Amino acid sequence: APTPLPQAPKIPATVEIGGKKYQTDEWHNVPSTINTAVGRQLHLQKDHPISITRQIIESVFPAPTYKYHNNLFPVVTTHQNFDSLEFAQDHPGRSRTDTYYVNKDTVLRTHTSAHQADTFRRNESEGFLVSADVYRRDAIDRSHYPIFHQMEGARMWDRTKVPGGDIAKAVWEDIAKLPTHDMKVEDPNPPHHAERNPLQAPHSAAESEAISAHLKRSLELMVAEIFSRARASSGNADAVSTAEPLRIRWVEAFFPFTSPSWELEVFWQGDWLEVLGSGVINQKIFTNSGVPDQLGWAFGIGLERIAMLLFEIPDIRLFWSRDERFLGQFKGVTDDLTLMKRFVPFSKHPACYKDVAFWLRSTSSAAGGGTKMNSQDFHENDMMEILRDIAGDTVEDVKAIDEFTHPKTGRKSLCYRINYRSLERTLTNDEANKYHDRVRKELVERFGVELR
Ligand code: FA5
Ligand code: MG
Incomplete structure (x- = not known):
């Protein structure tokens, strides 16, 4: 377990x-x-x-x-x-x-x-x-x-x-x-x-x-x-x-x-x-x-x-x-x-890209005594939900931009690029940073990841 x-x-x-x-x-x-x-x-x-x-x-x-x-x-x-x-x-x-x-x-x-x-x-x-x-x-x-x-x-x-x-x-x-x-x-x-x-x-x-x-x-x-x-x-x-x-x-x-x-x-x-x-x-x-x-x-x-x-x-x-x-x-x-007519988009507000990179939590495996990644603890959809919880509809999209497994320790690191953009108004960099800080904190608390 x-x-x-x-x-x-x-x-x-x-x-x-x-x-x-x-x-x-x-x-x-x-x-x-x-x-x-x-x-x-x-x-x-x-x-x-x-x-x-x-x-x-x-x-x-x-x-x-x-x-x-x-x-x-x-x-x-x-x-x-x-x-x-x-x-x-x-x-x-x-x-x-x-x-x-x-x-x-x-x-x-x-x-x-x-x-x-x-x-x-x-x-x-x-x-x-x-x-x-x-x-x-x-x-x-x-x-x-x-x-x-x-x-x-x-x-x-x-x-x-x-x-x-x-x-x-x-x-x-x-x-x-x-x-x-x-x-x-x-x-x-x-x-x-x-x-x-x-x-x-x-x-x-x-x-x-x-x-x-x-x-x-x-x-x-x-x-x-x-x-x-x-x-x-x-x-x-x-x-x-x-x-x-x-x-x-x-x-x-x-x-x-x-x-x-x-x-x-x-x-x-x-x-x-x-x-x-x-x-x-x-x-x-x-x-x-x-x-x-x-x-x-x-x-x-x-x-x-x-x-x-x-x-x-x-x-x-x-x-x-x-x-x-x-x-x-x-x-x-x-x-x-x-x-019926084509939808006319109202003004497009600027995108605000923020990256988050982290090591997944490691757990000791009984056999071999080494350290293994327990990637079952983390699923991409879990992070999507944290984002929705914190930033709601101001997240336009999320892309995985990097994945890396350490050759010696076997630890896995992930990096995601989050695009914060409101449909209705211009988001300040400060606001985006506030969301992003809370996302980083929540990832640590919920999944025990180590931020990079
Ligand atoms: C189904 O949900 C099957 N129940 C459809 C079906 C019914 C097959 C009866 C046979 C007989 P699927 O997961 O592919 O299949 O979804 C059906 C449609 O829902 C997709 O073609 C797409 O138009 C839409 N859809 C699926 N996921 C999303 C999503 N996340 N957001 C918006 N639309 C989606
Ligand atoms: Mg389908």
Whole structure:
């Protein structure tokens, strides 16, 4: 067992999250900065770009075929978030370095897929969309934030309800009813690794193919719709840029809850950007949810990623801003989507770079009697959280710039470059220094590192 840290953070016996009280234990790692953001529900805030993006996507998946769930509570069990989705016991996503635990059996959902099994079990509609805030311990940069918003979508067919039980035929008939699009899709059928993404035993090749085709067409239509909204507003002087023709492609992906699986990427400003994960739903999830006769597809999309493309929003922190210079730019768009326009950044304030370098704590190893690094004590995401605790949204990004292992002692040293920059005002060098001094102190207290 690792020796205790010099000063383990104190854990209160109970915490209140979203108005509910929870018992904590040694797994608890939800900082107050995260807890206080629970309940903001940007996806439901009128004229917020996350909410506008949700509504545009919903328009492609119409009710009543798709039932919308926009208010599901963010605290879920590890069973809902992982086990019900066939995550292996040792899957890295379960780690405390990646996931916010309320206690050993309770987490802040890391994805909207946490609600799949329960929604299948209720068996209320042929399809559904779940939009919600999700939580992940992660790096700090302009496209990652520890809270973001996902939309889960799923479409199901019931063997006992289609004529002759012929799912493939019924699905192709549904595909024929979908609109078409004229987007160029690169790699519509990327090659599969048969061992990791097999045809599921309960499915015929024809069934899996039909469901995959319905999935791809539906999601391509969604992307086409999003970008046509951007174009529809191009009469506007501040229109979203539409110079480049839209390019999208399908890439093989792996999820424990779908097979086969894909990610959809969009070419944007010179690079392929992943916008969603998707696939044919693992039949075990239907069986375990008491609906073994259903088959279908599911996807999970990052709403921030889409909103950043749609409105040309350059920094993910902006979504959390209460500054009128941000929010004011989207007024009225919910009621009239032709008012949609590119976000015009307000003045960019100067960056303030500060480096921190330290030796990781060493612990004596019994065997050999030498000194070994106990790098399990330190995970990069832990430092990200210290930064958020102390400097909040004034940290724009953090980059590892050096890593060094001493050849004789085996000790490891790390160096990070932190960019302090406020979105809303100019930060003085003094203020940045104050933050940075506290960060250095906290790294020593929490992780026993030795500053260099
Ligand atoms: C998932 O979360 C799967 N649950 C998606 C899924 C659903 C697959 C249903 C199959 C069936 P992933 O971790 O790749 O997958 O995240 C999905 C999307 O969320 C990404 O494509 C991206 O758009 C967005 N996303 C992921 N991490 C972040 C982050 N830190 N900040 C903002 N957006 C993110
Ligand atoms: Mg992914």
